[in-house]
Amino acid sequence: MRIVVLAGGIGGARFLRGLQQASPDADITVIGNTGDDIHLFGLKVCPDLDTVMYTLGGGINEEQGWGRTDETFHLKEELAAYGVGPEWFGLGDRDFATHIVRTQMLSAGFPLSAVTEALCDRWKPGVRLIPMSDDRVETHVAVTLPDSGERKVIHFQEYWVRLRASVPAEAVVPVGAEQSKPAPGVLEAIAEADVILFPPSNPVVSVGSILAVPGIREAIAEAGVPVVGLSPIVGDAPVRGMADKVLAAVGVESSAAAVAEHYGSGLLDGWLVDTVDASAVERVEAAGIRCRAVPLMMSDLDAAARMAAEALTLAEEVRGA
């Protein structure tokens, strides 16, 4: 079975690990979000691609969900001693190596997709990981700074990591998306997929950025195979992260049903909500999307595997319908 998964960072990576356990023989292609990529210290940093790669390759810091295990922060300390920031973005000494290798390969002329493949040669994540685009797309967020009242457009990472989404996101813009093209292999993987899954990743800044690359949304809608998603919102709050903060910016309420409606029946065939949101099933089905309520807390690998299995079961229901 060929499965295509649109993945953001931590939630997407943990779901993928569950999917590998639930469906060990599946041929999995991951289309990774690069909208939260950032240039730091002259280096190209791809947080979501790396989180997927490290998580599936056994190098992740399990507790925090991002960055490397057995990590030190000496380089960052020294940058701070030079007065060179930002200090709010936590790059460890081991993690830096990934960004240095990536930047060197990009400077040598390789596209990000080829670089990602080369990095995965080491990590062997057991999936094919493709960035959504080889073109630069960077999500920016419009905010009003509380101190000065100044309206400002800042990089998503500055909003998410430095400000910890403490001010309302007034707009979320994937800068460069309109001019971007899907990376080689993306449309082909979608066209050849048997199932397409949206993990419980952020619907705006993770899955939303991927869908903002012209051609991807259309390819998914026209693939003619079950497209099933899992709600990142449980009981009106995000399972992790701060998805509610950016949902407001796109005018979507923070609920499992509203996110399904946001994707829409033109894209989604099936939707899983948590058992606490069982009352949302009717509303989602009224929107033309088949819906089931199952436990959606990825408390451990087995829980993630059960969620993945439920998603595949729902996909088969959709296919048989």
Next chain:
Amino acid sequence: MRIVVLAGGIGGARFLRGLQQASPDADITVIGNTGDDIHLFGLKVCPDLDTVMYTLGGGINEEQGWGRTDETFHLKEELAAYGVGPEWFGLGDRDFATHIVRTQMLSAGFPLSAVTEALCDRWKPGVRLIPMSDDRVETHVAVTLPDSGERKVIHFQEYWVRLRASVPAEAVVPVGAEQSKPAPGVLEAIAEADVILFPPSNPVVSVGSILAVPGIREAIAEAGVPVVGLSPIVGDAPVRGMADKVLAAVGVESSAAAVAEHYGSGLLDGWLVDTVDASAVERVEAAGIRCRAVPLMMSDLDAAARMAAEALTLAEEVRGA
């Protein structure tokens, strides 16, 4: 007193620390060798400038004489895990920060001299450290590889660090030197100096590279102030490093007297040899260079300070003559 010192790496840096102790009120300008600079992992690495900066700024690894104290090597381990080399050049996690900041500033358009000044803002070495040139000069070495018999021109660092000078240097070429210009401040510092010193640095690849920048040798010769050097060769062997290996490439025997003759009386006014080389004094003076035999082993800071004091004493002798 305004003192100009032409410095390589470890020997130059340790001598400078002695000079600061011997002459605490002196205004010291260091013209640093950049001929052993190397680009690694997309980063600009300036080993000699950094050794001077770290040594005088209190950040040096005292035992090895280069690199940072309290250092870790996690980034390098990870680069190796990615199969990205070279592995023979030891860059530590803390040290990497210097190269990242430098590379970022160079990419932003600052010349190396301005970047070096900015880095020194942190380290406060107590001297003015200027690279010999803002232009790229890279010392290369012609060798015959022992296994294949292949004649090859390799970067000085590959010869020095990877091969550990284990094959004869057939030629030493400061590539780019002919087209290079002294960095801003270099010629002015020489013109305004009261004394010019050559520490016991490598006469070919350290001091020699600096003198290969058009204009510097001439400015020193015409400065009209005492120019005094200290022999890096004691008892026919280099005090440290492998200076003898590269002296052969320029047809100079490995002896205290031969190095003085190599610089020549057109450049040098005074020369210190070690007491074990007292018999060389006559030969050096016959070449028109005032010479004294004093202890030249920089076993500790006090020994380095005594050497610096002897050099300044000899300079005053020259001036009074």
